[in-house]
Structures are given as C-alpha cells and as structure tokens.
Amino acid sequence: MSTKSLALTLTRPKTLELRSVWQDETLRSGQLLVQVEYSSVQPQDGDMFNCSGRFTELELPHVLGVEGVGVVLKSRCETFEEGARIAFILKKFFSDESHGCWQRRLILDEHRAMILRVPAVVGLNQVAACTTSTAAALAFLKYFPPTSRIIVTAACGAVGLATMQLGALRGHQMIGLVRGPERAAWIAKELVRCGSITVVDTESPGWIRLACPLTGKGELVAPSPDTDAGAGADGLIDGVGGEVLTLAMEELLRVRAIVVRYSAVLEEDAARVDAAQQKHRLLVKEGSVEDFMASLDAIQQVEAAFALIADARYRPKAWHVASVKEVVECMKDQPIWTRHATQVKPGRIGRIIWKFE
Ligand SMILES: NC(=O)c1ccc[n+]([C@@H]2O[C@H](COP(=O)([O-])OP(=O)(O)OC[C@H]3O[C@@H](n4cnc5c(N)ncnc54)[C@H](OP(=O)(O)O)[C@@H]3O)[C@@H](O)[C@H]2O)c1
Structure with a gap:
C-alpha cells in the first residue's frame, strides 16, 4: 500500500x-x-x-x-x-x-x-x-600524527569549521585562513574552548607574513633537505585552491608536510602548486568522505564527535x-x-x- x-x-x-x-x-x-x-x-x-x-x-x-x-x-x-x-x-x-x-x-x-x-x-x-562536515573533518584529519600544526583554508565554511574544532579537540594546533576580519574575530572568540586555534584573515595585506610565525615559519630553524624537521606547519587541509593554497604551499609548510585536498572544483596555478610540492617534497592526499564512510570505525568516530556536542566542546x-x-x-x-x-x-x-x- x-x-x-x-x-x-x-x-x-x-x-x-x-x-x-x-x-x-x-x-x-x-x-x-x-x-x-x-x-x-x-x-x-x-x-x-x-x-x-x-x-x-x-x-x-x-x-x-x-x-x-x-x-x-x-x-x-x-x-x-x-x-x-x-x-x-x-x-x-x-x-x-x-x-x-x-x-x-x-x-x-x-x-x-x-x-x-x-x-x-x-x-x-x-x-x-554538521553531519557531512563532521565526517569530512575526520576523513581529512586522519592523515596527521598527534600534535601536528595544521593550516585549514576556508576555515569558516562548514567543513573548515568542523576541521578546526575537531582538530583542536584532538590536540593539534589549528591555524585557520579565512576571508574577512569579522570571520577571523568570530573564530578567535567562539572556538577558543576547543584548544589551540589561531586565525589569519587572507584579505589583510601581507597576510602571509602574519601567518608565518603561527605556522612556525618565523622560527630560525633552517629546513633541512634530508629530514622531516624544519620550520613551518606540518600540514594543510584545503578546499579552495587558488592563490591562498599556492602561497600557503610555497611559504608556510615544512619539508615533507602533508597536504590534504578535498574540493572537486579548484582553480589554481598548477605549475606553481607542482613546483611547491616538488621543492618541499610535500605529501599530497585526496580527502574523501565517501572513502571515510567505507572505513570500519567511521560510525564510531562520528558518533564520538556528536557526543562532544553534548557538553558544548564541539559547536556546530x-x-x-x-x-x-x-x-x-x-x-x-x-x-x-x-x-x-x-x-x-x-x-x-x-x-x-x-x-x-
Ligand atoms: N571530497 C569530499 O569528500 C568533500 C566533502 C565535503 C565537501 N566537499 C567539497 O568541499 C568544498 C567545501 O565544502 P563546504 O561544505 O565546507 O562548503 P561551504 O560551507 O560552502 O564553505 C566553503 C568556504 O570556502 C570559502 N571559499 C570559497 N572560495 C574561496 C576562495 N577562492 N578563497 C578562499 N575561500 C574561499 C567560502 O568563503 P566565502 O563565503 O568567502 O566564499 C566558504 O567559507 C565544496 O567544494 C564541497 O563540494 C568535498
């Protein structure tokens, strides 16, 4: 019937x-x-x-x-x-x-x-x-060892916000890139309870110089060509491509940092992105929620994140x-x-x- x-x-x-x-x-x-x-x-x-x-x-x-x-x-x-x-x-x-x-x-x-x-x-x-964005954040964060320093582009988008919060709650140092001072102020005020969160407005002139010290790039440690050690962030989670991605790859990452890319539609200067990848020997991964959902503990992980909403630590x-x-x-x-x-x-x-x- x-x-x-x-x-x-x-x-x-x-x-x-x-x-x-x-x-x-x-x-x-x-x-x-x-x-x-x-x-x-x-x-x-x-x-x-x-x-x-x-x-x-x-x-x-x-x-x-x-x-x-x-x-x-x-x-x-x-x-x-x-x-x-x-x-x-x-x-x-x-x-x-x-x-x-x-x-x-x-x-x-x-x-x-x-x-x-x-x-x-x-x-x-x-x-x-936050349903899909929680799964997405967990799918992208899985590539990073504990206490990584991770840059997130589009940090005020749904996926970006989930990634910033769940990354900080896991003990990573999260550095968000956003467009606009209001968004930067909102993140700095609202997400502070999650853990280590800083933010840079990519519309401010010379934003890359502001981001350097947050990512460790301002530290006087010369990146070694032979080891993973060196100045700069351990990784980047990107859903926007474009100049923000290119500059971040060129200027803010350490040697052998991990770059997780997840947007389907990205416009970029492919030659510059490739050159940055080669120069810093970056490990580029494709982030996929669909793949994550096929993993055995996906449900357990997302439900654990939902439990963090209950005590207002994770705030969609x-x-x-x-x-x-x-x-x-x-x-x-x-x-x-x-x-x-x-x-x-x-x-x-x-x-x-x-x-x-
Ligand atoms: N691979 C996967 O499994 C997977 C899973 C989920 C989502 N995605 C994809 O990931 C992307 C983001 O998803 P979402 O749900 O987070 O979308 P969303 O909530 O619309 O967020 C997108 C964010 O990107 C920003 N943005 C757009 N173009 C930009 C640029 N050129 N430079 C800097 N920031 C820019 C937007 O800021 P403005 O408001 O300033 O434009 C917005 O904050 C989408 O393309 C989606 O299809 C992929």
Missing part, C-alpha cells in the same frame, strides 16, 4: 517544488522509515539546483539532498529502534541509484547511507549543521535555518542586498540548514 509523503523536488533547472509523492512503505529486512526533520544545503546541492558542473545531464524531476536528521518511524533494522533519533549521509554523493534526502518520509538502509545515532541531549538542529554552526519555502531563495542567485540567506552571501559562517514544518 502506498503512503503519501512530501518531497522538495527539482522540476526544472532553478525550480524547486514541494510535491506529493506516493511510496510503498513496506520495509524489507534492514530498512528504516525515517521522518526527516532537517536537512542542509551543500555546495553540490547548488550545482544540482542549477544543473551545472557535473549535473548538466541530471534527470528531472529529481529530489535533492545528501544528508539529513530525523526520527525512526518504523524499523526492520536491528541497530535502530522506532523512535531513535538519527542522522544520515548517503554513501554515494553522486550517481546514487535513487533520489536524495529532501523528503519528509524516507526509507533508508545501511548499504545506502551511513546512519548515526544522535545523543539524547543533542538537538537535531545542531547535528543537521548553522548560519541560517530556512523553511521549506525559503530554501529555493537560499539557492538562487540573489543580489547582494537580498534579505535571504544564500550560499554565496558575504560573511557566511557555517551551514544553511532547513526544517520540514
């Missing part, structure tokens, strides 16, 4: 409609029926909305969304009982065999999604702001909570003076999430 649900559906490029959908909710072994309470707007949702980038051939109508949080309504899965509060991330960000998560009632299983328990004292809205940031109707405005190109929160509005810190009313 089919049951009616609602799905925020991309019907044409740049057109989202809240549509009724009918689905057979008879569960197979291992499946859960979930009432989705919140989801988030990810950069790739923006590309899907515009049918741009890798989504020019997207078959429409299509339901967007790769993650969400909600409550289990029915269960044929041993791990999650009815009433359990869960977060989930689709295991395939692209080419998932079905529609996405922007549906009120969703059938999931552990083959299709990483499903995580939300601690009783943590709000679903808090976890909605929802920049804006949109209604279903407003999501479309958040995704459209808007003039700079728009009253709507958009993905590209200057000064954004953290994730746009949205709530199913």
